[in-house]
Every structure is written in C-alpha cells, then in structure tokens.
Amino acid sequence: MLVSEIMLQQTPVVRVLPVWHEWLKRWPTPAGLAGEPAGEAVRSWGRLGYPRRALRLHAAAVAIVEEHGGKVPDNYAELLALPGVGSYTAAAVAAFAYGRRETVVDTNIRRVHARLISGTALPAPALTAAEMRLAAQLLPDDDATSVRWNAAVMELGALVCTARAPRCGDCPVRDSCAWRAAGEPPPSYIPKGQAWHGTDRQVRGAVMAVLRVAEAPVPAEMFQREPADLGFAAEGIGVPLAALHRLNSAPEQLERALAGLLADGLAVVHHGGYRLPA
C-alpha cells in the first residue's frame, strides 16, 4: 500500500501497475529495499517520473527498519514522519492498509467536493483548511464505512467526476450536485500549466535517463558531446544520450541540471563521472 501510494503521486495507475508488481516481487519487505543501494531504487523506478520519490521511498524503508522494527507504522503521525509521505499518503495508508478512520483528501476528492458541495468547477489552487474541515465533516463515523467512503469518493472523482470531461450522465449523485444545479459555471481561475520545453526539468529528466542505463560513471563532457562522436565510449547509453543532445541545451543549463541532481542526491560523482547513488 505504501509503495503504491507513493508511486501513484501525480502518476496514472495504468503506468504504476507494472512497476509496482516488479517492486513487490523484488522487495517484498521494507528490509529488502533498505538493504540495497538507493540507486537501485532509482533505477527500478524506470520512467515513472519524479525520481526523488524513489529516493524517498528507499529512505522510508530504511527508517521503517531502523525505527519501526521493519513494519510499516499503522498510524497517521508516524507515517507522516516518513520521507516522501505527506498528509495524503499518511491518511491513505492508515485508512486503506490499516482500516483507520482518516480524512483522506486527494485531487479527486477535492474536485468532487468542489462540484457536489461547493458548486464550483474546480477546487482552489491549493488545499485549504476549509476543504479539510468539509472532508472531515462528511466522513462517516465508523471505521469500516469511512474507509469505503474515502475509496468511493476518490473513485467517483477518478472515473466519473473527472477534471477534463466529467461524465455527468453516469453520475449516481448528479441530482444533488451543486455545480450542476448552478448551470455548470466555468472555473473562476485558469490553472497555470507547468512549463516543460527548454526547462531544467526537461534536462534533468534526460540526464536521469542516461544514468539509469549507464553501467559505469558518465564523465561530464559526455553529456556535452555528439553521441556519434563518442564511439565505443557511448556504448549502451547512445539512445538516451542522443535524446539529451537533441535538447540542445546551453552548457550552463546542463551544469545547473547536474548540480541540481547532485544536490537532490539523485546522482553522485564517482571516479570523475556521474552515476546513480550507492
């Protein structure tokens, strides 16, 4: 449950499933993961995105072994203290893995509440205290029902009350929807999209793709050069290296991306080259 929830942060379930199966097969217990280098977690993360999550999940496994006897904690406060576990993930694991009554609030639940109760097309740009109060107020009193409630509202948001094109015709509660009753008013603000092309994030992603497949430390100059000129030196990493080169990013941007990866612990320098952390 903990592994899946962290993988599911900002990532569609269809992309998570195969990786999640691999992880549980390879590391069926926290101790198994904690016993391997963090870089193995990052490598096995594949292309799920936000690879810092892999690093934090590994760190969480270490903390679980060292501070919780190798068993994932069963309460919100101790879960929240784990690396990479925020309010949503702590509540979700306590509720769905341990049957506890927790106020689970994710993007789906926020959107359902915004429409059904508040009558707005979208929830606020950032999670508010009012939203948490509303969710807590709506939560059924007994443990078992509250768990079902959290799962049900989340599923309603994920499958029916979707962000882009809500399927109101299939909605079991459309007759009590405040947004629908109000004539489906448009959002009061335009969500600002995240820039991608030409950003450091794009370069970081391309660099990580190289490091994931590299079997030896990659010298900094290799990131700057045309892969075709590298010959045998680019053995095995030619494809992601070519993709990085295609970005045609400025040298200072590449420097910044590499420095950022080092600062985040996603890469380390070893024998004069970059590689995944040990």
Place this chain on the structure above:
DNA sequence: TAGCCGTGGGG
C-alpha cells in the same frame, strides 16, 4: 507559499 520536481496518454 508559490515554485519546483518527470512522464506519457488522451482530449
């Protein structure tokens, strides 16, 4: 707290 952090499928 607003900005940052990956990736790829669907509208």
Place this chain on the structure above:
DNA sequence: TCCCCAAGGCT
C-alpha cells in the same frame, strides 16, 4: 499537434 494533467511532497 498541442496541451492538460495524474492517488503530492518539499522548501
């Protein structure tokens, strides 16, 4: 094709 955005967390 382009763009939105998906079971967030951290600083």
